[in-house]
Structure formats: structure tokens, C-alpha cells
Amino acid sequence: MPVSPSAALSRRHLLLAGAVGLSSLAALGSIVPARAEEVWTEEFMTRPETREGFLLDAMDEWQVENAKFVIAVVKGHGLDEQAATITLATAIVESWLRNYEPAVDLDSGGLFQQRPSMGWGTYDEVRHKKRAIDAFLGLGDHSEAPGLLDLAPDYHEWAPGEAAQAVQISAHPERYAEQIPAAQTLWARYAGDVAAYTD
Template sequence: MGRHRAAEPPRRGPVRSVPGRIAVTTGITCCLGLVGVAGVGEARQPHPDVREALADRAAVEQRASRDHTRAVPPVATSSPTPTPTKTPKEVVRPRHPRPVAGLDQRQMDNAKAIVDVGRDMRLPRRAMVVAVATAMQESDLYNLASDVVPASFDHPHQGSGSDHDSVGLFQQRPSSGWGTVAELMRPAYAARAFLSALVEVRGWEDMSVTGAAQAVQVSAFPGAYAKHERRAATVVAALA
């Protein structure tokens, strides 16, 4: 038998490029629709439609890159400059105000205690004038103990009186329900007790100082309060 000659491998023709496809085969490299065969010559030029599509894509990517890296300036917003508001300064009142109207320091301090209570109760200045004038008449604006009440000397005092069991700036009597001896010997308490009774008097704002004071104190000498009105007004004006 003779030997058969091996059949020659079929010859391959050039591989066509298919636009828009990526083909992978042995010895073939494809990129973006271009197919190259190793050892088979140069790759054919892409179809005109492919070239146009690639050019459009490159332009889009270039614009996107520029837009991504472009610095966008901040938008200036005009807002009115706020006007600084001025906060009212707190009035710092001295603990021991300078005496006026011929008072000494102890009397002035007691007048301050009366005015401070009136301010705390949000009363008009007229009420403070009535209260200071009353204390001027009753105790000469001193915090008095009572010779009749020995317990009153156990508390801070600035002299003493002997009118029944009357004590303090307004000579209020514990036996009449104004408060305990200890309470009435405190100027602030005594002032609040007086002013609380004053505002309960109907029409006190329209009364004279004498009439308003007498309505609270029920004194045996009602006309005595009037002589202290001018000095009391001067003192309150210096403190209020």
C-alpha cells in the first residue's frame, strides 16, 4: 500500500472586521471592532460609521472630563448685616447708698429696704413715698426694739421705744396680727407687711400721703405724716 499524503490544511482567507463586535480567536486580537490576525498583514481601517461613533464618544468623554474638573465658583448670596442689639445694662445699686435729705447711713439703708420691697412688688413710686413717710413718723426710720417686748432685743435693732408692743420701722404690733416679733424686726418683712396692707385700701392712689398712711396705721395723730412727704419723695427719688 502506498502512503496517503496528508491532506493540506485549508487555506484561510482574510478575516473580516465586524463593526461593533469584539471577536476572540486563536492568534487574533480585537479592539473596538478592529480584528488583527498575527502574521496576516495590517488591520483594515474601521468602517466610516465606526470612526464617527468613536469620534463622538471621545468628544463626549472629553467634555465630561472638563466639566468634572472645572471649579465652580460659589454663588454669592447677599444677606443684610445684622444690626447689633444693645442689651440694657443692669443697674447696680450700692448696698449702702449715699444719704440724702438729712438722713444718716442707718436711716438711708432702712429707706432702701423699703424701696427695694416696693420695686419687688412692682408698685408705683407713690406707694414707696407713702411707706417711707410713714416710717419717718413712726420710728424716725430706725429699726426699734420695744421696752415692753424683751424678746425684741434679741434681734438686730437701732434703739427702742415703749409704745405698747410696737416694734420695727413701722411700729407694728405682734398682738394685732402683723407678724411675730422676729419677723417685724426685719425691715424687709415690715415693709412688705405695710405695703401689702396699703394696696388693699380702695383708692389709695388718689389719697394724700396722710390719708393713705392713716388708712393703714390708724394712728392717734393722723396729720403727722404730711410733714414728711417732701423728704420722703427726695429719698425715694434717690433710691428708685
């Protein structure tokens, strides 16, 4: 069951403290840091707001890079495949894994179509891929909006699509579940070769 936003926000500091603890363990070697040759960019792309769909086996280089980066950031926080699956499915639905510069829906932007007016950060922060992923997970200091770990700290007990919807509050909640198989495929395809990103 989702918790109220006020209750979620009240335990944000505890969750952040837990994340810091996981990050500390990572620094001690339980998680391998990102390889030096791996350079993640903040490139942007635009698209019309349509329902043409996401083509898993026709992804362009930007989509592949963004999928790998989501996995790297999730790993960097010491989180697991389920967290990555929820995060990837959400980014597929919201942006087809492309980092959007202009607002395509009111003031929304970035991988998760986060809205500055709804507390997700500034115009630039919602388009900054690392900050956008952190905010979605509930681990972004810049964001006032509750994320996954705020609203569903027991996300393993949730249907992944329902966990995504708890964060996004979409008018089309069924779309997240539709993309779970694609997200699981992306994890299986790339996770073994992507190192944790901890910067």
C-alpha cells in the same frame, strides 16, 4: 373712701395674686433684680419716744440704708413712686427710718412700729425689715392686719397721708402728711440708683 377691714381682708387673696403676677413679670425682665453686691442688714437701733423731728439732710447711715431698702422692696413688688412715698413717709413718722428692736410703745417695734398684738406678725417678724414693709403694703403672708393694698388699692386717688393713716390708725394722723415732702425727696435722691429687691 376707706373700705371696712372685713371687705379689705376678703380681697387679700386677689391682691396677693395680682402681686404674684407682677413678681412674675419682674422675673421676666421688666424689673431688674437687686445687684449682687447690695447687702441689706437687719441692724437695730433705739431712741427715746420724742417729737424732735426727722432731719432729712442729717440722716445717718442706718437711716439712708433703710430708706433705700424701702424703695428696693417697693420696686421689687412692681409698685411705683406713690406707693414708695406713702411707705417712706410712714416709716419716717413711726421710726425716723430706724429699725427698732425693743418696744418703745406697748408691744410695737420695727420700721413701722407694728404691734404683734394687732395681727402684724410675731415679735421677730415686725422687726424684720422686709416682712415689715411687705405687711405695711398688704403683701405679707405672715400678717393678718390689712395693709395699703387692702385698704386703699386705689391709693393714687388718696392723699398720701390719708392712705398711710388708713393703715396705721394713728392717734396723730396729721403727722404722715407732714413727711410726704421728705419721702418724695428720698425717692428722687435714691430711686435711680436702687435696684428692685425681689427675695
